[in-house]
Amino acid sequence: MNSPTIPNEYTSEDNLIAGLIRQDEAAFRFAIKQYQGPMFALAQGIVGMKIADEVVQEAWFSVMKSIAKFQRRSTLKSWILTIVANEAKTRLRKEKREVSLEALSSDDPDMQSRFDDSGHWGQPPSDWQADAPEALLSTDQLKSCLDRTISLLPALQGATLNLKERQGYSLNQVCNILDVSESNVRVLLHRARNRLYKVIEHFQETGECCTE
Amino acid sequence: MLTCKDISETATDHLEGKTSFASRLSFYLHLLYCKYCRRYYRQMKLTIRTIQKLPEAKDSEEFPDDAEIDRVFEKLREQS
Known part of the structure; x- marks a missing residue:
């Protein structure tokens, strides 16, 4: 028509x-x-x-x-x-998938294990060869690895990351849309960022995608 | 004194401008003398810029086209 x-x-x-x-x-x-x-x-x-x-x-x-x-x-x-x-x-x-704020009070499982008891790096961040997004995204493998990682994030983490980083909403707008307090949005965002940090780091070290 | 763990935990708060002057000062002082935290912070910023550059699943410039608008509208009319 x-x-x-x-x-x-x-x-x-x-x-x-x-x-x-x-x-x-x-x-x-x-x-x-x-x-x-x-x-x-x-x-x-x-x-x-x-x-x-x-x-x-x-x-x-x-x-x-x-x-x-x-x-x-x-x-x-x-x-x-x-x-x-x-x-x-x-x-x-x-669909009985969790939408609750997944245990936000405890430490971030992705980064917690990287520090010793005194709070110093036990397993320091490795030095990446790439220093620009274009360099990182020049391989389709990492691109699809990041896409997959984002799709596997807990629901609210994924939504927060997509809204904030990929669609350019402010923290405040994300709070309103998802009906989550600002401090919780910051925690969700930080967790999601750390997860992707680890995925890029692992890819830089091994050339392989790890979504675990 | 901030530990490296504190730095990693507050990185997002700093990047989003949600910290006080005093905590910014101690954050950046720590970065001055800690090579690993400097690296973490630099690479975290790179991670964020990389996510921002990831192409969207559907191109927002092209979407929705006329066919998509028709489809959504017709369904809406059926439902009501």
């Missing part, structure tokens, strides 16, 4: 919201064009590629049902992304 021409009026958020409330087709098409990308990326970060599509579709349905109740305390985009995050978290809970 031919897409109707999208009127420019919807570049104004107020008009767009009003159009969505009227259930105007062009408004929905405009919103889908604007937000489908970030919504999909967020859902994928939390539930993985396979069911991200269903989560996003559910989220659109919720947006349609509840847009009239949107209070405008945030931008439309962050309101929609919060809905996506909630759908995704509900979905994870149904």
